[in-house]
Amino acid sequence: AQKVTQAQTEISVVEKEDVTLDCVYETRDTTYYLFWYKQPPSGELVFLIRRNSFDEQNEISGRYSWNFQKSTSSFNFTITASQVVDSAVYFCALVNAGNNRKLIWGLGTSLAVNP
Amino acid sequence: DSGVTQTPKHLITATGQRVTLRCSPRSGDLSVYWYQQSLDQGLQFLIQYYNGEERAKGNILERFSAQQFPDLHSELNLSSLELGDSALYFCASSAGPQGGETQYFGPGTRLLVL
Numbered sequence: 001a002q003k004v005t006q007a008q009t010e011i012s013v014v015e016k017e018d019v020t021l022d023c024v025y026e027t028r029d030t031t032y033y034l035f036w037y038k039q040p041p042s043g044e045l046v047f048l049i050r051r052n053s054f055d056e057q058n059e060i061s062g063r064y065s066w067n068f069q070k071s072t073s074s075f076n077f078t079i080t081a082s083q084v085v086d087s088a089v090y091f092c093a094l095v096n097a098g099n100n101r102k103l104i105w106g107l108g109t110s111l112a113v114n115p
Numbered sequence: 116d117s118g119v120t121q122t123p124k125h126l127i128t129a130t131g132q133r134v135t136l137r138c139s140p141r142s143g144d145l146s147v148y149w150y151q152q153s154l155d156q157g158l159q160f161l162i163q164y165y166n167g168e169e170r171a172k173g174n175i176l177e178r179f180s181a182q183q184f185p186d187l188h189s190e191l192n193l194s195s196l197e198l199g200d201s202a203l204y205f206c207a208s209s210a211g212p213q214g215g216e217t218q219y220f221g222p223g224t225r226l227l228v229l
Contacts, residue, residue, distance in 0.1 A: 033215035045205060045220035047117070052215065091158065095214040102173055103218065105158040 002027045004094050006106035013082055014114050021077040021109045023092035029053075031097040034068065034075045039108070040088040048090075051075065052097075082113045118142065119221035121206050127227045133194040136224045138206030140187055146170070146209045147189040148218055149181055153202040164189055165212040196228045 003026040013019045025034065036048040049059060051068050059066045063080045079086050092106040118141035128134055140147050149161040151174075160173035164183035175181075178196075183189040193200060203225050207218035 031215075035217070037220075043203060043225070044117075044222045045207075047217055047219060050215075050217045097213065097215045102160040102163070102171055102214065107157050 002094055002096065002104045004092050004104050004106035006090075006092055006109050008109045009107070010110045010112070012112045012114065015084060016081050017113075018078060018080050019082050019111065019113075021079075021090050021092075021111065023075045023077065023106060025073050025075065025092070025094045027073075027094060027096060029096040033095050033097065035093040035095075035103070036066065036075075036077050037091045037093065038088045039091065045091070048077075079111075082111075084113050084115055087111060087113045117219040117221065119206060119208050119219050121204075121221035121224050123224060124222065125225050125227075127229065128196060129229055130196055130198060132196050132228075133192065134196065134226065136191040136193070136204055136206075136226075138189045138191070138208075138221055140189070140206075140208030141219055144208035144210050144219075145187065146212055146216070146218075147183055147187070148207040148209070149175075149189070149191050150205040150207065150220075151202045152205060152223075153199075158205075161191070163212075170212050193226070198228050201226055201228045 005024045032053045038046045065078045067076045089108040091108045093103045095103045120139045145166045148163045151159045161175040163171040181191045203223045205223045207220045209216040
């Protein structure tokens with residue numbers, strides 16, 4: 001069975017703090033993809049990153065970075081020097097490769113960055 | 116802006132009614148997905164179409180149906196509406212049918228059933 005767990009329901013930080021959002025997944029497949037999406041208060045879902053199971057390199061994009069560790073089935077997301085505009089719900093999702101496979105979503109982590 | 120458009124943005128209707136939500140995918144994308152987001156159930160996959168054909172089905176109720184037209188836009192029909200159908204409905208698109216492709220989401224349609 002596939003499952004995505006985002007254990008942190010809500011996180012509150014002060015601006016400029018670093019914050020890490022955890023994502024732990026379960027799958028029996030060897031080929032799969034992991035995603036992070038951001039849902040700001042306006043409601044839209046914004047794609048942040050896609051990572052396949054064969055690429056364990058960490059990725060950095062500006063203040064955002066992702067740590068993928070197959071050994072612990074985790075795909076954690078770190079925001080460095082957080083800003084108020086980072087306040088949003090962040091979702092981690094998993095899908096197995098191949099046709100007709102659906103995204104399995106975590107329940108999301110609500111991040112509040114306070115000035 | 117993801118390039119996926121959805122109309123209407125907001126919809127208020129009464130129980131028992133029927134509504135149609137519309138989605139236009141990003142230019143060049145052939146797959147369309149529908150999701151429901153509610154407070155108690157989170158994001159739920161409803162259905163996927165690829166180039167006009169149904170490819171995958173999720174937790175879609177029998178009262179709900181969808182189709183993808185030759186111009187690739189898609190419509191989600193919700194009938195015999197109940198209070199519990201109040202939710203945010205998202206459409207997403209991707210280039211092909213594969214599960215691992217990135218899905219780009221539209222802004223959503225917020226449905227309120229009174």
